[in-house]
Amino acid sequence: QSALTQPASVSGSPGQSITISCTGTSSDVGGYNFVSWYQQHPGKAPKLKIYDVSIRPSGVSNRFSGSKSGNTASLTISGLQAEDEAYYYCTSYTSTSTPVVFGGGTKLTVL
Amino acid sequence: QVQLQESGPGLVKPSETLSLTCAVSGYSITSGYFWGWVRQPPGKGLEWIASIYQSGSTYYNPSLKSRVTISVDTSKNQFALRLSSVTAADTAVYHCARQLAYCGGDCSLGAFDIWGQGTMVIVSS
Numbered sequence: 001q002s003a004l005t006q007p008a009s010v011s012g013s014p015g016q017s018i019t020i021s022c023t024g025t026s027s028d029v030g031g032y033n034f035v036s037w038y039q040q041h042p043g044k045a046p047k048l049k050i051y052d053v054s055i056r057p058s059g060v061s062n063r064f065s066g067s068k069s070g071n072t073a074s075l076t077i078s079g080l081q082a083e084d085e086a087y088y089y090c091t092s093y094t095s096t097s098t099p100v101v102f103g104g105g106t107k108l109t110v111l
Numbered sequence: 112q113v114q115l116q117e118s119g120p121g122l123v124k125p126s127e128t129l130s131l132t133c134a135v136s137g138y139s140i141t142s143g144y145f146w147g148w149v150r151q152p153p154g155k156g157l158e159w160i161a162s163i164y165q166s167g168s169t170y171y172n173p174s175l176k177s178r179v180t181i182s183v184d185t186s187k188n189q190f191a192l193r194l195s196s197v198t199a200a201d202t203a204v205y206h207c208a209r210q211l212a213y214c215g216g217d218c219s220l221g222a223f224d225i226w227g228q229g230t231m232v233i234v235s236s
Contacts, residue, residue: 034213036222038157045206045229046149046157051222089157093219097173100147100159100220 003101004029004090011109017078020106022090023071028101030071034093037066037075040105041086049088050075077108085110113137115207115227122233123201129194129232133207140183141165145210145220146190148181150203151229158203162210162220163190170220197234204229 005023012018022029022037029035033053038046048057050066053073063078073092077084090103119131133146140146147162161171161181169181175194183190194201206229211221 032219034219034221038223045226046223047226048222048224051211051224057224091157091159091222093221098159099170100162100172102157102159105156 004103006103006106009107012080013111020075022073028092028094035073038089117227117230131192134189145212147210148192149206152203202234
């Protein structure tokens, strides 16, 4: 069981917006602004899309945005495109004995 | 362009030690950042294994700590992972990655911004 909770799947139509949640505790998501999001296509390495809750690395589309409220972080993808279909993982720093924890992953399907 | 490339045997026998190396190009491993390992069992999610700084400061996943050693070789600009007493549960794609960190007296480990393509390791006799 992952330390961070994500929905197993989300879906949306091209052009729509979707949001993926990542729920933790005050020891991780709620306590620190070190939440990051990764996109992973099958057979490929994960790609960083958002770090420090809401910062986009250079080269990442502004269709990707991140936010946090309390113990829940969110990744929003606007203007869905077919190429966005992938797995998405969140991760956070934690003050527990395991300083890095991942969410279980969310499969995004573009209908 | 920063690139990371994992290397090591693709097949390891149960009870033996898995050894992987991550070669870094386009960036000096001594210029900052942490360097880490993440694995992904077939059909499953990502699991952080360990991270290391150029100075040798290390952080380990407690669930693996008794079996894991992470090390850095600044002369070769690479870092390595050793996982002992492997079982079938250690079968996974192993990725190396560069990691952001925020250090005061201790360090808060952040995002993995650059990843290697990953190497599949199967544990089987």
